[in-house]
Amino acid sequence: MTEQSSEYELRSLMCAGLDGDADAHHRLLVDLSHRLRGYFRSRLLQFHRGPTEAEDLVQEVLLAVHTRRDTYDRSQPFTPWLYAIARYKLLDYLRRTKVSFRDIPADDAEHLIAQNDVDGVESAYDLDYLLATLQPKARRAIRYMKLQGLSVRETAAKTGMSESAVKVSVHRGLKALSALVKKGNKP
Amino acid sequence: MNTARLIEALSADVGPVRRAPLAKILSWVMVLGAVIAVCVMLATVGPRPGLAEAPAHFLALKLLFSLSLAISGGVVLFSAIHPGRDVRRLSRYLLLPIVVVGAAGVAALALTPPAAWGEMVLGTHWAMCVVCIPLFATLPFALLIWGLRRGAPTELGRTGAIAGLVAGALGAAAYSLHCPDDSLPFVAIWYAGSILLCGVVGKSLGRTLLRW
Known part of the structure; x- marks a missing residue:
């Protein structure tokens, strides 16, 4: 994620899309698909899931961003809204497919416990979020x-x-x- | 379906989007839930005989406790269905009414000789209280779940737990019109306890019912 302008840019695309600008909405979804792909691939790698599953999740989140965009509040930053949905879909997927620590080799499991996954994700966009305020x-x-x-x-x-x-x-x-x-x- | 095609399809038809009227939906769900809880109370145990002559300040206290919890819970639920908001921090405030009532209950016990404690704590109908509050809370809870699904909850367990608390509080408000037990420790233990029980049930139900 280029921290330079992502929050500002995504937010203005989102708002334009909400006002009915189909082109802005299209650009937003394309941009998000790249970000989400990177996000899900790296997350799923830890659970030994491949790019196919990541792509499914990318599509699920894009769909959610589209169908639930009426829950986005324009006065709030966009990035936390997006990643709250992405994280929810990821956890939902992991729960649905019953990933447990037993599926993961011991070394990896320790690594996962030691390195709190969710906090790591948050800090990646925390900066953007904080700066946006x-x-x-x-x-x-x-x-x-x-x-x-x-x-x-x-x-x-x-x-x-x-x-x-x-x-x-x-x-x-x-x-x-x-x-x-x-x-x-x-x- | 490939992602590029999905994006084409999604952006093919984009009209102006208004913000979801979630505040309105939640408010109506709560008002309707309260009315239904009272109706269920009237249809089952009925109001306390001589409700008008009973000590009004105890009724007022029970209503104040349960309704303040329900309303502040409603506010937290509104945040919970907007992704990216900090619900954890907000939900801590919900403990406030419970702590206040608990402290009041302990204070009332401290001011009374221990011989009277048994009656103050158990009242005459503690079992009725534990059964009725969750019973009255059932339909309001179902309505709340329906309303919450119109938004986008991302922390299902927590959202479900708060919905359970709110429904329990509405059930408690309805039960207070029947409740013949006028003592602070009774409210602190049995009202708060039943409401928390609804919260625990709501948490596990929320995990499945709120998925989207």
């Missing part, structure tokens, strides 16, 4: 400085803000983020 200015400043490692000056040049404004934005944004995380604001 910030002001656009702070969001851009944090992306450039903290995620891409640019300097204050480069960030200022890229965003068109003054250097001190960049510093203030980053400082405030990080503070807001850590407050959110402390509050346990998980998607």
